[in-house]
Amino acid sequence: xxxxxxxxxxxxxxxxxxxxxxxxxxxxxxxxxxxxxxxxxxxxxxxxxxxxxxxxxxxxxxxxxxxxxxxxxxxxxxxxxxxxxxxxxxxxxxxxxxxxxxxxxxxxxxxxxxxxxxxxxxxxxxxxxxxxxxxxxxxxxxxxxxxxxxxxxxxxxxxxxxxxxxxxxxxxxxxxxxxxxxxxxxxxxxxxxxxxxxxxxxxxxxxxxxxxxxxxxxxxxxxxxxxxxxxxxxxxxxxxxxxxxxxxxxxxxxxxxxxxxxxxxxxxxxxxxxxxxxxxxxxxxxxxxxxxxxxxxxxxxxxxxxxxxxxxxxxxxxxxxxxxxxxxxxxxxxxxxxxxxxxxxxxxxxxxxxxxxxxxxxxxxxxxxxxxxxxxxxxxxxxxxxxxxxxxxxxxxxxxxxxxxxxxxxxxxxxxxx
Amino acid sequence: xxxxxxxxxxxxxxxxxxxxxxxxxxxxxxxxxxxxxxxxxxxxxxxxxxxxxxxxxxxxxxxxxxxxxxxxxxxxxxxxxxxxxxxxxxxxxxxxxxxxxxxxxxxxxxxxxxxxxxxxxxxxxxxxxxxxxxxxxxxxxxxxxxxxxxxxxxxxxxxxxxxxxxxxxxxxxxxxxxxxxxxxxxxxxxxxxxxxxxxxxxxxxxxxxxxxxxxxxxxxxxxxxxxxxxxxxxxxxxxxxxxxxxxxxxxxxxxxxxxxxxxxxxxxxxxxxxxxxxxxxxxxxxxxxxxxxxxxxxxxxxxxxxxxxxxxxxxxxxxxxxxxxxxxxxxxxxxxxxxxxxxxxxxxxxxxxxxxxxxxxxxxxxxxxxxxxxxxxxxxxxxxxxxxxxxxxxxxxxxxxxxxxxxxxxxxxxxxxx
Numbered sequence: 001x002x003x004x005x006x007x008x009x010x011x012x013x014x015x016x017x018x019x020x021x022x023x024x025x026x027x028x029x030x031x032x033x034x035x036x037x038x039x040x041x042x043x044x045x046x047x048x049x050x051x052x053x054x055x056x057x058x059x060x061x062x063x064x065x066x067x068x069x070x071x072x073x074x075x076x077x078x079x080x081x082x083x084x085x086x087x088x089x090x091x092x093x094x095x096x097x098x099x100x101x102x103x104x105x106x107x108x109x110x111x112x113x114x115x116x117x118x119x120x121x122x123x124x125x126x127x128x129x130x131x132x133x134x135x136x137x138x139x140x141x142x143x144x145x146x147x148x149x150x151x152x153x154x155x156x157x158x159x160x161x162x163x164x165x166x167x168x169x170x171x172x173x174x175x176x177x178x179x180x181x182x183x184x185x186x187x188x189x190x191x192x193x194x195x196x197x198x199x200x201x202x203x204x205x206x207x208x209x210x211x212x213x214x215x216x217x218x219x220x221x222x223x224x225x226x227x228x229x230x231x232x233x234x235x236x237x238x239x240x241x242x243x244x245x246x247x248x249x250x251x252x253x254x255x256x257x258x259x260x261x262x263x264x265x266x267x268x269x270x271x272x273x274x275x276x277x278x279x280x281x282x283x284x285x286x287x288x289x290x291x292x293x294x295x296x297x298x299x300x301x302x303x304x305x306x307x308x309x310x311x312x313x314x315x316x317x318x319x320x321x322x323x324x325x326x327x328x329x330x331x332x333x334x335x336x337x338x339x340x341x342x343x344x345x346x347x348x349x350x351x352x353x354x355x356x357x358x359x360x361x362x363x364x365x366x367x368x369x370x371x372x373x374x375x376x377x378x379x380x381x382x383x384x385x386x387x388x389x390x391x392x393x394x395x396x397x398x399x400x401x402x403x404x405x406x407x408x409x410x411x412x413x414x415x416x417x418x
Numbered sequence: 419x420x421x422x423x424x425x426x427x428x429x430x431x432x433x434x435x436x437x438x439x440x441x442x443x444x445x446x447x448x449x450x451x452x453x454x455x456x457x458x459x460x461x462x463x464x465x466x467x468x469x470x471x472x473x474x475x476x477x478x479x480x481x482x483x484x485x486x487x488x489x490x491x492x493x494x495x496x497x498x499x500x501x502x503x504x505x506x507x508x509x510x511x512x513x514x515x516x517x518x519x520x521x522x523x524x525x526x527x528x529x530x531x532x533x534x535x536x537x538x539x540x541x542x543x544x545x546x547x548x549x550x551x552x553x554x555x556x557x558x559x560x561x562x563x564x565x566x567x568x569x570x571x572x573x574x575x576x577x578x579x580x581x582x583x584x585x586x587x588x589x590x591x592x593x594x595x596x597x598x599x600x601x602x603x604x605x606x607x608x609x610x611x612x613x614x615x616x617x618x619x620x621x622x623x624x625x626x627x628x629x630x631x632x633x634x635x636x637x638x639x640x641x642x643x644x645x646x647x648x649x650x651x652x653x654x655x656x657x658x659x660x661x662x663x664x665x666x667x668x669x670x671x672x673x674x675x676x677x678x679x680x681x682x683x684x685x686x687x688x689x690x691x692x693x694x695x696x697x698x699x700x701x702x703x704x705x706x707x708x709x710x711x712x713x714x715x716x717x718x719x720x721x722x723x724x725x726x727x728x729x730x731x732x733x734x735x736x737x738x739x740x741x742x743x744x745x746x747x748x749x750x751x752x753x754x755x756x757x758x759x760x761x762x763x764x765x766x767x768x769x770x771x772x773x774x775x776x777x778x779x780x781x782x783x784x785x786x787x788x789x790x791x792x793x794x795x796x797x798x799x800x801x802x803x804x805x806x807x808x809x810x811x812x813x814x815x816x817x818x819x820x821x822x823x824x825x826x827x828x829x830x831x832x833x834x835x836x
Contacts, residue, residue: 024475026475026476026477026478031478033478033479036479037474037478037479039475039478040470040474040475044470045470045471045475048466048470048701049467051648052458052462052463052466052647052705053463055648056455056458056647056648057442057444057457057458057463058444059444060444060449060451060455060457060785061451061454061455061785061787062780062785063648069648095513095514095517095696096513096670096695096696096697096698097696097697098668098669098670098671098695098696099513099517099668099670099695099696102667102668126682129671130671130674130680130681130682130684131670131671131696133682133683133684134669134670134671134674134684135668135669135670137669137683137684138665138667138668138669138684139667142560142667149682221697223697229470229474229700229701230469230473230474230481230487230697230699230700230701231697231698231699231700231701231702231703232699232701233699234696247556249520249556249557249560250516250517250520250553250556251516251552251553251555251556252514252516252517252549252552252553253516253547253548253549253552256548256552260790261790262548262789262790263548264544264548264551264567265551265555266548266551266552266555266556277514277516277517278513278514278515278516278517278549278652279514279515279639279641279648279649280514280649281648281649281650281651281699281701281702282647282648282649282702283466283647283648283649283650283699283701283702283705284649284699284700284701284702285649287470287701362480367478367479367480369479371680372678372679372680
């Protein structure tokens, strides 16, 4: 593993490597930021072009029937279902992750209070993605609940007879660490609490099985590992035994049992369709519809199991090579060393230079990103990242560290968005 | 006005007619459904193509800075502002109308309860667009408020000292009737109540002046008269004296004061930016950004005043000609006869054939739509509908009625979506 040829050979024998042709990849770039925004699948481009020029421009309002816009949120949901272990017609795509989280946490709180009116505790992780905590804070204020934020290691001990709802992100956005969904869900349910899983960093990245874990609720975004395009709408899943128990609060016309009768009284649709609200962004949803085709093609190469297996190899090789080549430059591994506990990202920390090192790498065409505090994130999306990208990235990283190019003012000046 | 040449001449002398070239119009079609889904502006196509191929595909995550995605919801909001009489940085574009209505009605209820803790009454119109009523029902259940639905004529008498919030759609989706925003707002505020205006059928259709009316809150969609594309995100406006009074409940990361510090505690941004939640659909928002350019071009032709003036002429001519040519076929005018009370749509009713007549017209390339109960809707969007379209539409309508072609089974069979 100490020369480029070793990595070239791994690519040559990798069956998933052919799927790289399904994507447009910007020239002279090693893109390791698919955990923030996935690259464009060619099918997404074709699909959105058709949605714009045929469905909107030519067919206009007739597309509600002709292009089946009315069922698009459910159809796209059913394409995501196999990636998250959901059954048919249990997933719908609409709104943002934040909005969908509001719906499911609202529902979870109502169910929890019916079961145990005195329980007030919602538990989440201190290092959960902030938007999840913000939504939880809003609903806690509304329903007089208490949000308890704990460290990752303390989650299990926070599961007690006071717990109403446990809200966790399956894969940590900073470290890439994976929670044991089945085990934690089971522990929480043993105390009669409800569990919500945020799958933003797991859907399309690692195998997920909501049905096997008997999870209660899940949400997730589609613009990271699902490559749906910037701000593509999010998905929401509710276990069938909860889905009709509570009317979620964002009761828009698309979630009505009979949306075209224009009743004055809201009557929720049965099943996950009731988690729809207003008119979804059809063009964005169409791009996502196209993007998901690559996962259907990946089925014949072993699907999510094969994708994740390659991610583990890519990240393991990256860690080994970086630790060998870049020793003595102050980098520390933030991600779990055990590949079974790590999703498809490697996070490193650097005491003073993390932000500037990332900028220096970007200037060389190696795109990772920076996250507070002091973390360099590298996402390895096996559908389009190659083994030679591991080698080349480490060589660039070594060069930036060795030459101390990152100490240039050009790389340390903060931009608005990092 | 009894021959086609009269209408051809009106087009020839109409300065707005040149703006028709800014749109793609499907061949052999008279499109009178811009009040449901506007046609595609050419600039929208160019803008979304650039967002897909340059901003997403090539620049990827760098577009948050380079293409200023982070400020796109505010920039697009500022393009809508002059069309609704909003000040700079008072409008933001994100989420759906239903979701935005939830935010503002939630805020309005909190403000109302601080002012008058015992007031429980929210008033809306029986014929308001159903999604508005559904959202109101949801929040009424949450906050122990009562939704009172009244007929249009009874709105003023429902404004009393029990009223907490008045929620009205400015232009009725079925009839096209316009409420007097300034007068009703003033009456409600005289009783210390708050007023929310839904501008779905007014923004881009008739002049709106939220500032002059001193309205409290407004929301509206962008895919009708603003031609943003199917399901393009909605706008939300909050009067500056309310905007920082309440934290709206959908507290996503984009509405945080410092979204990139990843604080665990939500701290709302100041101003309307706090009404942002999750990541908005950038591709859909980009299409809308392009679509709005035509309104900037329309400024040199007299802007919204000139657009609405033409709409009044188009709809008045349509009513006169239809009543003359199609008398004795059972059509009744549903829209106000007074052009000052009518937006840019004409609704007719037919006791038995409304649905089938619309289908027969669509088969002839004249696209209006059907709404329960028994209403034919014809939207006249002055930016791309011509005077000769009025003549041709009436001639087609007359022919369908005279020959009774609408009685064919092919036209009466209901599709899923109407």
